[in-house]
Amino acid sequence: MLANQFHSLFYAFGFYLFGLVAIASAVAFVTRKSPVAAAMWLVNVMFCLAALYVMLDAQFIAAMQVLVYTGAIMVVFLFVIMLLNLGHPSELADARGRWGYIFATFIGLVMLAEVMALNRANTIERMIPPDLAARAAAAAATPLAGGIIGPVAAPLFNEYLLAFELTSVLLLAAIVGAVVLGKRRTDAR
Amino acid sequence: MIFDLANPSQLMQAFGPDLLLMAGAMVLMLWAAWRPESHEHQRAVGMGALVLIAATMGLTIWYATRGLSSTLGVIAVDNFRWATDLICLLGAFGAIALSIEYNARERIMPAEAHVLVLFATAGMMVLAAARDLMIVFLGIELMSVAIYVLAGLNRRSPKSAEGSLKYFLLGAFATGFLLYGIALVYGSTGSTNLVEIGQRVVNGNYIVHPMMLVGTGLLLVGFGFKVAAAPFHMWAPDVYEGAPTPITAFMATAVKAAAFATFLRVWLEALGGMGDAWFAPVWWLAAVAMFVGNTVALSQRNVKRLLAYSSIAHSGYLLVAVATGTLAGSAAFLFYLVAYTLASFGAFAIVITVGSTGDVHGNLEDFEGLWSVRPGMAIAMGVFMLSLMGFPIFGGVGFFGKWYLLMAAIEAPRPLTTLAVVLVLTSVVSAGYYLNVLRVMFMKPRPEGAPVVERAGVLTRGVVFATVLAILVLGVIPSRAIGWSRASIPRAPQVQAAAVNAPR
Numbered sequence: 001m002l003a004n005q006f007h008s009l010f011y012a013f014g015f016y017l018f019g020l021v022a023i024a025s026a027v028a029f030v031t032r033k034s035p036v037a038a039a040m041w042l043v044n045v046m047f048c049l050a051a052l053y054v055m056l057d058a059q060f061i062a063a064m065q066v067l068v069y070t071g072a073i074m075v076v077f078l079f080v081i082m083l084l085n086l087g088h089p090s091e092l093a094d095a096r097g098r099w100g101y102i103f104a105t106f107i108g109l110v111m112l113a114e115v116m117a118l119n120r121a122n123t124i125e126r127m128i129p130p131d132l133a134a135r136a137a138a139a140a141a142t143p144l145a146g147g148i149i150g151p152v153a154a155p156l157f158n159e160y161l162l163a164f165e166l167t168s169v170l171l172l173a174a175i176v177g178a179v180v181l182g183k184r185r186t187d188a189r
Numbered sequence: 190m191i192f193d194l195a196n197p198s199q200l201m202q203a204f205g206p207d208l209l210l211m212a213g214a215m216v217l218m219l220w221a222a223w224r225p226e227s228h229e230h231q232r233a234v235g236m237g238a239l240v241l242i243a244a245t246m247g248l249t250i251w252y253a254t255r256g257l258s259s260t261l262g263v264i265a266v267d268n269f270r271w272a273t274d275l276i277c278l279l280g281a282f283g284a285i286a287l288s289i290e291y292n293a294r295e296r297i298m299p300a301e302a303h304v305l306v307l308f309a310t311a312g313m314m315v316l317a318a319a320r321d322l323m324i325v326f327l328g329i330e331l332m333s334v335a336i337y338v339l340a341g342l343n344r345r346s347p348k349s350a351e352g353s354l355k356y357f358l359l360g361a362f363a364t365g366f367l368l369y370g371i372a373l374v375y376g377s378t379g380s381t382n383l384v385e386i387g388q389r390v391v392n393g394n395y396i397v398h399p400m401m402l403v404g405t406g407l408l409l410v411g412f413g414f415k416v417a418a419a420p421f422h423m424w425a426p427d428v429y430e431g432a433p434t435p436i437t438a439f440m441a442t443a444v445k446a447a448a449f450a451t452f453l454r455v456w457l458e459a460l461g462g463m464g465d466a467w468f469a470p471v472w473w474l475a476a477v478a479m480f481v482g483n484t485v486a487l488s489q490r491n492v493k494r495l496l497a498y499s500s501i502a503h504s505g506y507l508l509v510a511v512a513t514g515t516l517a518g519s520a521a522f523l524f525y526l527v528a529y530t531l532a533s534f535g536a537f538a539i540v541i542t543v544g545s546t547g548d549v550h551g552n553l554e555d556f557e558g559l560w561s562v563r564p565g566m567a568i569a570m571g572v573f574m575l576s577l578m579g580f581p582i583f584g585g586v587g588f589f590g591k592w593y594l595l596m597a598a599i600e601a602p603r604p605l606t607t608l609a610v611v612l613v614l615t616s617v618v619s620a621g622y623y624l625n626v627l628r629v630m631f632m633k634p635r636p637e638g639a640p641v642v643e644r645a646g647v648l649t650r651g652v653v654f655a656t657v658l659a660i661l662v663l664g665v666i667p668s669r670a671i672g673w674s675r676a677s678i679p680r681a682p683q684v685q686a687a688a689v690n691a692p693r
Binding site for chain 2: 132135136160161162163166167169170172173174176177178179180181183
């Protein structure tokens with residue numbers, strides 16, 4: 001698909017652009033003092049990730065990324081920040097002590113090592129059972145019937161129908177629970 | 190009849206009792222929200238919930254007696270499911286019966302409390318049925334979300350709020366472990382269906398795949414949290430103490446039963462062929478839970494906390510059944526679960542009657558000389574304590590529960606002799622605190638100025654009477670119940686892959 005030179009140059013440009021913006025936004029997200037500003041930077045990270053998904057030909061996941069993470073979850077974040085009135089950076093204790101930095105560096109190094117290890121050619125083959133790898137390769141080679149959403153929707157309402165319906169019951173229970181806990185008491189003492 | 194689970198309408202039929210409960214819970218939810226909060230409304234909705242649970246029990250028994258089975262699919266249709274359903278429904282029935290009077294006393298108004306118990310019970314029934322890791326996860330979440338809220342129902346009590354928040358945070362943490370485990374198991378076997386995983390585990394040499402091993406370990410941690418087995422028990426005492434007592438009883442019995450049932454099914458059906466990998470961790474988990482639960486319980490002065498540690502110890506006993514990895518183990522497991530549920534539920538009911546408004550009840554001092562003011566309650570509590578301890582005759586069915594657990598442990602293909610010895614020794618240790626409750630009730634005089642123990646409401650007395658009766662009757666004629674639990678083992682369609690490949 002990306003055979004011609006120009007296309008692959010454009011692809012590389014897009015990858016580095018969105019990748020670097022995502023990293024820069026993530027750094028800004030953890031260094032901003034104001035929670036609202038930090039949340040907005042996180043929105044930016046999510047947008048860049050969505051763009052990377054599009055470049056991987058996963059348009060549906062990209063759309064979901066924007067709707068669910070950038071839309072719903074970040075709005076809830078901002079709601080919580082504003083409802084609890086956390087918008088004033090001076091009132092927030094800074095949890096980042098020396099040990100916090102050391103621990104964060106350690107975790108970062110571990111994750112970097114993980115990526116390096118996974119990039120080594122034979123790691124994946126050793127980790128994943130051979131029959132599974134063969135099936136995954138076969139699935140990847142088969143062209144998608146019914147566009148991008150079809151392969152998601154068909155199992156959702158056939159194979160995973162029960163899981164889908166149970167999820168709605170779960171959400172209903174969570175809503176009832178939130179109302180019970182959040183409702184104003186009628187007989188406040 | 191054999192349900193074809195690929196056909197939506199037959200899938201719906203196979204899910205019948207669960208659907209009845211869910212639909213009924215939704216109707217009751219609307220009714221609960223329809224009218225303003227009042228004690229009469231709370232009571233009426235509670236009574237409606239009791240009727241609904243009784244109807245669901247009836248339907249479950251009807252399903253169980255028809256000898257149904259199913260094709261391989263997302264849910265199981267076997268007697269293990271119906272037996273677990275009945276234990277959980279029994280727990281829910283008791284919890285709502287106790288709640289109606291307890292909530293009136295503690296002025297907990299929302300009628301939705303009973304609806305949340307029903308949602309949690311629906312989650313348990315989903316867990317009992319689940320034969321797919323995705324359904325397992327949804328069942329656990331449905332159950333847990335409702336229980337998080339129920340634990341914090343008493344909004345006047347800071348302890349209740351603290352317990353609820355702790356449970357929520359640690360529960361979310363445990364869910365993370367569970368979900369990560371599910372993802373890794375799916376990643377390495379390519380299936381979320383328990384029986385398919387079981388077959389692939391048997392066919393492929395999965396014991397050397399690090400991804401599968403890590404996944405299994407994470408699943409064990411996740412389930413360990415949910416069943417409150419030491420060392421993953423830290424949340425249990427605080428949550429049990431803070432939650433409204435009927436909810437504590439519900440958590441200690443039905444929640445534990447459902448989590449254990451799905452734990453056992455996952456272990457037998459999916460991971461049966463990996464016995465060499467998980468045997469040692471499960472063995473140690475059982476031993477540590479028995480040891481920690483029983484020794485820490487010795488120093489508790491609050492009966493609710495004492496029962497919390499006792500329930501941790503009982504998680505250890507039940508883990509012995511999981512460690513056997515056999516179908517005989519699962520029969521002993523179900524029988525023990527019935528015995529434990531009855532005794533534990535009754536004990537919490539007594540804690541409610543001894544207490545008074547304001548959640549100040551439950552210290553051992555409140556039980557001093559109970560024999561002289563409320564002899565019936567004291568005798569009932571004595572039966573519950575002896576049953577939890579596993580004492581013959583007076584402890585009724587508790588003795589046989591432990592007996593069959595020991596038999597299953599010794600007769601397992603890989604005999605768990607050491608674990609059986611640990612079980613017996615820690616049971617002896619448990620006498621130290623169970624008998625202490627008896628000593629306090631029967632041998633100490635009622636102190637001057639002790640709070641008056643009021644006569645409990647008719648529902649509470651009914652629960653206590655019914656549990657005592659069941660414990661003693663099953664203790665005299667246990668053979669029928671043992672026959673039922675033998676017939677109620679997990680049964681996978683097509684092949685008995687899981688059981689055949691249990692550890693040797």
